[in-house]
Amino acid sequence: MIDDVPLNWFLYFSAASFAIGLTGVLLRRNAVAVLLAIEIMLNAANINLVAFWRYGTPAAGSGPMPGVILALLVITVAAAEVAVGLGLVLLCYRRWRAVDVDRYDTLSG
Amino acid sequence: MPPNVVPLDLRDFLCVAPAVVLALWGLVVVAADLARFRRLDHESRRVACGRVTLIGVGLALASAVFLAWVDALAQSDADRLVSLFGDSLGDYFGRTDGLIFFGTQARGLAVDVVNVLLLTLLAMVVWMSTAYRFTDDVGEYFALMLWSTVGMMLLAASEELAMMFIALETTTICLYIATAFERSRRRSPEAGLKFFIYGSVSSALFLYGLSLVYGLTGSTYFDAIGRMLHAGEPGLAGNLAGASALVLILVGFGFKVAAVPFQQWAPDVYEGAPAPVSAWIATGSKVAGFLVMLKVFVHAMGPWSHPTNSVMGPGWLGLVAVVAGVTMTYGNLAALAQTNFKRMLAYSSIAHAGYLLVGVAAASVSTEGPTSAGAVVYYLVVYALANLGAFAVAAWLARDKGTEAIADLAGLGGRSPFLAVCVGVLMFSLIGVPPFAGFFGKLYIFMEAMRQGPSDARIILTWLVALGLLNSVVSAFYYVRVLKVMYLREPSGRPIEPAKPALALPIVATAALVTVLGVFPGPLVELSRAVAFPMLTARRLDAPAADDLPAPAPAPGNPDRPTD
Numbered sequence: 160m161i162d163d164v165p166l167n168w169f170l171y172f173s174a175a176s177f178a179i180g181l182t183g184v185l186l187r188r189n190a191v192a193v194l195l196a197i198e199i200m201l202n203a204a205n206i207n208l209v210a211f212w213r214y215g216t217p218a219a220g221s222g223p224m225p226g227v228i229l230a231l232l233v234i235t236v237a238a239a240e241v242a243v244g245l246g247l248v249l250l251c252y253r254r255w256r257a258v259d260v261d262r263y264d265t266l267s268g
Numbered sequence: 269m270p271p272n273v274v275p276l277d278l279r280d281f282l283c284v285a286p287a288v289v290l291a292l293w294g295l296v297v298v299a300a301d302l303a304r305f306r307r308l309d310h311e312s313r314r315v316a317c318g319r320v321t322l323i324g325v326g327l328a329l330a331s332a333v334f335l336a337w338v339d340a341l342a343q344s345d346a347d348r349l350v351s352l353f354g355d356s357l358g359d360y361f362g363r364t365d366g367l368i369f370f371g372t373q374a375r376g377l378a379v380d381v382v383n384v385l386l387l388t389l390l391a392m393v394v395w396m397s398t399a400y401r402f403t404d405d406v407g408e409y410f411a412l413m414l415w416s417t418v419g420m421m422l423l424a425a426s427e428e429l430a431m432m433f434i435a436l437e438t439t440t441i442c443l444y445i446a447t448a449f450e451r452s453r454r455r456s457p458e459a460g461l462k463f464f465i466y467g468s469v470s471s472a473l474f475l476y477g478l479s480l481v482y483g484l485t486g487s488t489y490f491d492a493i494g495r496m497l498h499a500g501e502p503g504l505a506g507n508l509a510g511a512s513a514l515v516l517i518l519v520g521f522g523f524k525v526a527a528v529p530f531q532q533w534a535p536d537v538y539e540g541a542p543a544p545v546s547a548w549i550a551t552g553s554k555v556a557g558f559l560v561m562l563k564v565f566v567h568a569m570g571p572w573s574h575p576t577n578s579v580m581g582p583g584w585l586g587l588v589a590v591v592a593g594v595t596m597t598y599g600n601l602a603a604l605a606q607t608n609f610k611r612m613l614a615y616s617s618i619a620h621a622g623y624l625l626v627g628v629a630a631a632s633v634s635t636e637g638p639t640s641a642g643a644v645v646y647y648l649v650v651y652a653l654a655n656l657g658a659f660a661v662a663a664w665l666a667r668d669k670g671t672e673a674i675a676d677l678a679g680l681g682g683r684s685p686f687l688a689v690c691v692g693v694l695m696f697s698l699i700g701v702p703p704f705a706g707f708f709g710k711l712y713i714f715m716e717a718m719r720q721g722p723s724d725a726r727i728i729l730t731w732l733v734a735l736g737l738l739n740s741v742v743s744a745f746y747y748v749r750v751l752k753v754m755y756l757r758e759p760s761g762r763p764i765e766p767a768k769p770a771l772a773l774p775i776v777a778t779a780a781l782v783t784v785l786g787v788f789p790g791p792l793v794e795l796s797r798a799v800a801f802p803m804l805t806a807r808r809l810d811a812p813a814a815d816d817l818p819a820p821a822p823a824p825g826n827p828d829r830p831t832d
Contacts, residue, residue: 176478186471195467200472202481211483225372225488229430233475236437240468243441247464250457255569263458266536 169210177203280368283375285331293324294411301407302540318398321410336380356460372428377800397544399770400667420556429488445540459540474520480513489569491807497571538614547659551652556650573632596622608806630717639805642797647709657778681755690779697782705785
């Protein structure tokens with residue numbers, strides 16, 4: 160473990176990808192690109208989880224590998240989320256003939 | 269370290285019987301719709317599907333009540349359980365340690381009470397859905413409502429971060445789809461997509477915060493996190509990872525319960541979704557969300573509430589107090605300008621989230637400990653009932669007029685006098701006028717806030733209570749406007765038709781309940797306090813006590829630790 164890449168490299172990397180994802184959600188107007196950005200954010204959290212599991216000291220009574228299991232569950236949930244998200248984007252596309260989130264503006268006030 | 273595998277106790281599934289029943293019944297509903305009801309015309313197909321769904325909700329309700337009876341017996345007379353269920357099962361039911369599935373889920377009377385509440389609300393929502401046509405895919409719609417409830421029940425009972433995340437996603441993913449179900453209208457898919465984007469971004473923020481908490485404490489169990497933080501260094505001063513974890517988790521919950529400044533999705537989604545779905549987002553998912561928020565903030569992150577004994581110092585108490593104040597003020601002021609009934613209810617539910625956050629803040633400083641969260645539980649029950657009735661009115665408008673303008677309620681006082689009185693009761697309860705239950709809900713939350721913790725906290729919370737009272741006065745204006753339209757305005761066009769039983773019953777039942785709970789608040793208050801206590805103290809018996817724990821060893825090379 161001594162010659163390994165240090166933990167803070169992983170944390171910097173995940174923080175960077177989280178920031179990239181968040182920027183993407185806030186700036187991109189294409190609904191599919193927003194979906195991609197959300198995926199990047201979820202995966203940043205996954206990197207954190209696995210890195211903390213690898214380097215951290217598990218608390219007493221918390222089981223041997225909660226971080227990895229949580230990461231696996233997140234991957235599954237992310238897949239489900241994207242499936243639903245794409246479905247909703249398609250539904251909106253059929254109505255507006257556009258995937259631009261700024262165009263969906265029936266509701267306001 | 270080789271993973272030491274503990275065998276799963278299959279009897280644990282008995283304790284989540286209501287969730288299991290609902291999950292399977294969702295499949296039954298879809299299959300029955302495909303095989304039998306598809307050939308019927310839309311009206312009878314919808315009613316038939318609704319009835320089948322109600323049977324499933326009834327079964328789940330029966331199992332929840334049965335479990336409540338068993339758990340009540342376990343507390344009073346555990347020996348009788350052994351004679352009733354035999355040695356193995358009787359012993360199992362007689363245990364009152366309260367955690368199942370490796371400690372990831374709570375069980376016991378508190379959980380059963382919450383399940384009964386959620387299932388009762390669900391039954392009304394399902395019946396409300398049979399009243400009018402808003403979608404052609406009725407089987408899938410009802411199945412989604414059942415599955416989202418499975419998520420809510422597991423969410424309210426979760427005691428661990430992974431379980432909580434899964435349950436949260438189960439709930440919201442089902443609700444994203446249900447929101448977009450009214451495909452004949454443009455606004456419904458739009459609301460679904462907006463809900464999805466806001467919701468999944470907030471889950472991602474939340475998950476990142478959660479991963480930092482896991483990194484800091486090495487555990488994902490609420491109780492273990494609480495003990496770890498308790499034993500570790502106090503506060504967030506200079507602790508970048510801890511502070512960002514706290515803020516990110518607060519943002520995540522802020523989205524889920526629609527607190528300012530993360531409330532933008534709520535009005536659009538409540539307006540765009542079919543009325544029964546809005547009702548379920550506003551009641552069921554909010555009840556479960558606030559219960560788990562209490563667990564995470566008061567139980568797991570309680571030591572970070574006000575570590576230096578000053579409210580505006582490091583810690584989440586000051587943040588939550590500020591968010592609560594801003595949320596209730598914004599919600600009430602924005603609701604004043606609304607003409608759409610559902611949109612008005614959305615802003616009013618933002619305002620109520622503000623009051624509830626006062627309760628969350630109060631629960632962490634109260635001198636009474638965990639039972640003080642009972643005020644939040646009581647408020648949630650009352651709020652959910654009154655709001656459900658109000659959304660039934662919105663469904664009535666949507667069925668009859670196709671819109672939900674408040675102005676369309678004109679003349680209701682003369683045409684359906686009894687229902688108009690019931691709507692009036694619901695509005696008064698939402699304002700918080702005695703003797704209706706909404707008044708006592710606010711009273712108990714504000715009383716808990718006044719019960720002093722540290723003296724500094726008392727001053728801040730007193731200001732918050734004063735702001736809350738002022739806000740209640742503001743909220744009276746827009747709720748009373750509904751009454752004014754009902755009684756004093758003549759309908760300009762075609763007046764609203766009388767409601768069908770499917771709509772009238774939820775309105776009458778919720779109005780009756782908020783009146784009864786307002787006149788006799790005692791039993792429910794006692795029950796809420798009894799529910800709150802185990803919810804915020806559940807811990808694994810095999811886990812070591814806080815005193816035996818060594819301080820968390822800093823991970824090598826972690827830049828975010830102040831000890832480095």
